[in-house]
Amino acid sequence: MIRVAAIFLLTAAALRAQSFEKLEVLDAPGDAGGAAWVIWKRLPAESDEEGAKRITYVVSVAKDATGDFEEVARFPATAKFMSDNTEAFGWSKKTADWHAVKVDAPGYEDGSAANFPVYAKVVALSAESEIASGTASGIARPNWLTASKFNVFVFIALLGGVMMFLIARARRNSEIFVRRIPGLDAMEEAIGRATEMGKPILFLNGLNDMSSISTIASTAILGQVAKRVATYDTQILVPCFDPVVMAVSQEVMREGFISAGRPDSYRPDSAFFVTSDQFGYVAAVDGIMMREKPAACFYMGYYYAESLLLAETGGTTGAIQIAGTDSVTQLPFFIASCDYTLLGEELYAASAYLSREPIQLGSLIAQDWGKLFVLAAIVIGTVLALFHVQTFVHMVATY
Amino acid sequence: MLHLKRTVPLAIAFLSGILLLIQYFVPHPWSAKFLQYTSDWQVTLAYAALLLGVGSLVQSHVTKARRKAPGWGFSAVALAAFGITVAMGMWWSVHTAWQSRTDASIVTTGSGEGSPLSWVYNSLLFPMGGAMFSILGFFIASAAFRAFRVKSPEATLLLLSAIVVMLGQVPLGAHLPGIPQLSAWLLSVPTTAAKRAIGFGVALGSIATALRVIFGIERAYLGGE
Numbered sequence: 001m002i003r004v005a006a007i008f009l010l011t012a013a014a015l016r017a018q019s020f021e022k023l024e025v026l027d028a029p030g031d032a033g034g035a036a037w038v039i040w041k042r043l044p045a046e047s048d049e050e051g052a053k054r055i056t057y058v059v060s061v062a063k064d065a066t067g068d069f070e071e072v073a074r075f076p077a078t079a080k081f082m083s084d085n086t087e088a089f090g091w092s093k094k095t096a097d098w099h100a101v102k103v104d105a106p107g108y109e110d111g112s113a114a115n116f117p118v119y120a121k122v123v124a125l126s127a128e129s130e131i132a133s134g135t136a137s138g139i140a141r142p143n144w145l146t147a148s149k150f151n152v153f154v155f156i157a158l159l160g161g162v163m164m165f166l167i168a169r170a171r172r173n174s175e176i177f178v179r180r181i182p183g184l185d186a187m188e189e190a191i192g193r194a195t196e197m198g199k200p201i202l203f204l205n206g207l208n209d210m211s212s213i214s215t216i217a218s219t220a221i222l223g224q225v226a227k228r229v230a231t232y233d234t235q236i237l238v239p240c241f242d243p244v245v246m247a248v249s250q251e252v253m254r255e256g257f258i259s260a261g262r263p264d265s266y267r268p269d270s271a272f273f274v275t276s277d278q279f280g281y282v283a284a285v286d287g288i289m290m291r292e293k294p295a296a297c298f299y300m301g302y303y304y305a306e307s308l309l310l311a312e313t314g315g316t317t318g319a320i321q322i323a324g325t326d327s328v329t330q331l332p333f334f335i336a337s338c339d340y341t342l343l344g345e346e347l348y349a350a351s352a353y354l355s356r357e358p359i360q361l362g363s364l365i366a367q368d369w370g371k372l373f374v375l376a377a378i379v380i381g382t383v384l385a386l387f388h389v390q391t392f393v394h395m396v397a398t399y
Numbered sequence: 400m401l402h403l404k405r406t407v408p409l410a411i412a413f414l415s416g417i418l419l420l421i422q423y424f425v426p427h428p429w430s431a432k433f434l435q436y437t438s439d440w441q442v443t444l445a446y447a448a449l450l451l452g453v454g455s456l457v458q459s460h461v462t463k464a465r466r467k468a469p470g471w472g473f474s475a476v477a478l479a480a481f482g483i484t485v486a487m488g489m490w491w492s493v494h495t496a497w498q499s500r501t502d503a504s505i506v507t508t509g510s511g512e513g514s515p516l517s518w519v520y521n522s523l524l525f526p527m528g529g530a531m532f533s534i535l536g537f538f539i540a541s542a543a544f545r546a547f548r549v550k551s552p553e554a555t556l557l558l559l560s561a562i563v564v565m566l567g568q569v570p571l572g573a574h575l576p577g578i579p580q581l582s583a584w585l586l587s588v589p590t591t592a593a594k595r596a597i598g599f600g601v602a603l604g605s606i607a608t609a610l611r612v613i614f615g616i617e618r619a620y621l622g623g624e
Contacts, residue, residue, distance in 0.1 A: 032426050113428045142427045149424050156420075159603070160610050167616065210620075211441065213605045216612060220619030243452030244445065248620055272459045273452035279528035291470050305535060312538040326601040328594050333539075336546040344597040348604035351619055363611055370603040 019131060025120050025138030029088055030149070033142030034108035038120040039082060039100045040133065052077040057099065058123045063106040065119050065135055073101045077124070087148045087399040091390060105140035115141040148399040158373075163366035170362030178361055183322050183340035184353050187298070190320045191228045194295035200235040201225070202294040204285065204310070205249060206301020206325070207278065209242045213348070214326045218300035219245070219252050220351035221324070225298065226256025230265055238271035239288060241281050246273045282306040286313040299323040299338070300347065303330045311337035324350060409615045416613030457481070487515035560585055 021041045028035035038059055046052040055077035060069035073080075082088075082095035085102075089095045105116035118140050122133040170176055194201045203225060205218045222238065229236045238253070240246035249271035257266035274284045286309065289297070297314040299307070299321070307323075307330040314321050315337050323334035324342030334341045342350060345367065352360030377396055384392045419437065422430050460474035468474075488509035496507040510516040547558045566572035567582020611617035 030426055032428050032431055111428050111431070144425055144427050146424055146426050153424055156606060156610075159606055163607065163610060209445065213608050216617070216620050217608060220617065223619045240452075242445075243448040243450075243455070246455060247448065247451055251621070252619065269455075269459055269462070273455040275456075276452075277524065277528065279531035280524070282531050283527070287470075287473065305532065308538045308542060309531065309535055312542060326604070328597050328601070331597070333542065336542040343600075345600035345604035348608045351617065355619075359616055360611070363607055363616060367600075367603050367607045370607070371599065374599050374603070 020122060020124075020133035023120070023122060023133045023136040025118050025136045027139055027141050027143075028102060030143050030146035033112065033114070034105050034110070034116060034140055035102055036105060036118040036120075036138050036140040037085075037088060037100050037102055038118075038122065038136070039098050040122055042077070042097055042099060043124060046077050049078070054126050056125045057101075058125060059101050059103065060121050060123075061103050061106055062119045063117060065137065067106075067119070069119070069121055070106070072103050075101075086394055086397070091394040108140065113142050115139050151396060152398060155373075159366060159370050162369050163363050166365050166369075167359050167362035170358040170365075174358040176358060176361045176365065178349075178353060178364060181342065181346055181349065181353055183324065183342045183346065184350055186320070186322055186340045187225065187354070188228065190296035190298075190322060191225065191232055191234060193320055195232040195234045197295045199295035200237050200292055201229060201296045201298070202285075202289065202292070202314070202319070203236060203238045203298045204300065205238070205240060205242075205245050206299075206303055207241045207281070207306070208302040210244045210248060212302055214300075214302040215242075215245060217348045217351060218324070219248050221298075221300050221347075221354065222249055223252040223256045224351065224354035226253040227260045230257040230260035230262040233262070233265060236270050237288065237292065237294065239274045239281075239285050240271060241274065241276060243273050243276075246271055278304065278306060282309045285310060289313050289317050289319075293317050294319050297321045299325070299334065300342075300350075301325065302327050303334075308333040308337060314338075405618075405621065408621055409618070413613055413615060416609070420613070484516070484519055487519065491515055 020043070023038070023040040026037045026039060028037055038061070042052075043055065045055060053076060057073070057075055057077060057080075058071055059073040060071045062069045077099075080099055080101055082098040082100040083091075083093075085100060088102075089098075089100065103118065103120065105118045108116050116139070117137060119135055119137045121135050124131050191201060203222055205215055205222065206212075208215045210216065210219075226236065236253070238246075238249050240249060250268055253271060254263075254266050254268070257263055275281050288294075289310075290313070294314075294317065297311075297317075297319045299310060299314075300323070303310075303325055304327070307325070307327070311321060311323065311334055321338040322340045322342075323338040324347040325331060325334060326344045326347055328344070331341065331343060349364050349367070352364050377392075381393050381396065384390075415437070418433070422434055457478070460478050462468075463474040464471045464478065491511075491514045492507060492509040495505055495511075499505040499507055508514070510520075543561070547554070547561055549555050549558055563578060564582050564585055566575060566578050567585075572578045572582065608617060612620070
């Protein structure tokens, strides 16, 4: 009790004897404007944790020095440090000595590209005394670049550079080794089986629209499948969830039939729109499966809860089933129900694998280099973190 | 003609891809407006394409019904349901437009509370969708039965893990020593590690595919090689 009272009195006395050092208003970096950071150095009275607990900061802002200051934050001195916001202030150890509060610029309207002045004051309160800072000012302005995303930019630029280099190399040397992907090798077998049985092939592009990478990958696979379907003179059905995907599928298939030298065999109604309702689509596709009894079902692209409903129904018809998705949550269902499953990135590799184009294969190898880089980053980051060196972890962190 | 079919779309893909890639790194309000503008374009195009979809739907079902192809009755039902739904929406639009002449609080709309379309949605579409979804429970059981058959050491491991995780999710498991902890560990450590490994591959594949599309290396979506 006596100790607490002593700390209480000492804090009050210490606070009376202190003043704010280096109060500043900084523009919030990498934002659309309208926000600023109010920062100031910790008061000496905060050096003791018990003392810090007894101090409360009150931050007020106004749009001009003589205007009405409005309270925007009130918090104990044990909270809100620069070091809590590595995105804005980096990871220097010195940031732990500074308090930082993010404030909205008074009068800012969302979407405005103008600069807004911010005037700020801070008051430190303890039970018996209070000290006020002077007024600091700064400008909240919209920024043109996000420094915190620089690491993402570097990674994309590196991957793009490596890709271009490997593509150039692949152009000179077309002998590129790519590991076997059984699911893709089985496609030929599945199409052959459908031809022998005289039954159609069912190809689904997933439930995402054309802006999804997995849908782009699935239409690329459809092009390769269509070429083989045209060669074997088999029937293919492509029920679509999205009208744009339907239009792209029709075009891709038409080109596939043309390049196989059988443009007359192409039927534009092979790819058709069903519905954009998730379970309505499942009901329609399951109905097609039960009526048409396809010999092979291909599920490529992105799927949600309907994956198992489709794959299990396809399984009951006795079709050979090949799935490929980057939906991590649906992969186990496809693995349990289908004969072959392309896991994640294999879906993106399928087009290059099937076409055997050196340029595309070169870009596949760039992906492997990217994986090697990620693996190395994980190992280096883990080792450094074990020795409490966080710099590398912060360098690769995304915000 | 080939110029219009290949070069122009490739140029549009390149320009849009580069601009949207730059947009990701630019937080300025103008950049956000550009993103909003392109998103609006995407929505507009999607609605325009919906007409294409409706055309395809009607055409395929009319052809089936006219040819009396096997299962043509389903096509007839689909066409009737489509026609009735459209008629209901249009009728309600006219009805609300008529009412809004005397009552300014009424908004002209084809849907909304009390409309026939909302009845179709709540009383037909929603329960039918729910019925389809409910089948999933049975399919999970049948798929699990196949996946958990002990055929190899890996399948045995899968079965044991599944038993532990399933026990960890039910009240009985809470009374078995170590099961809740083991179940939580299986979900948060090996499962998460595998998911992340797949996630890394997916992320890299996405970036590589996006770059291939932007630089015109991947042209299959245009119907080319």
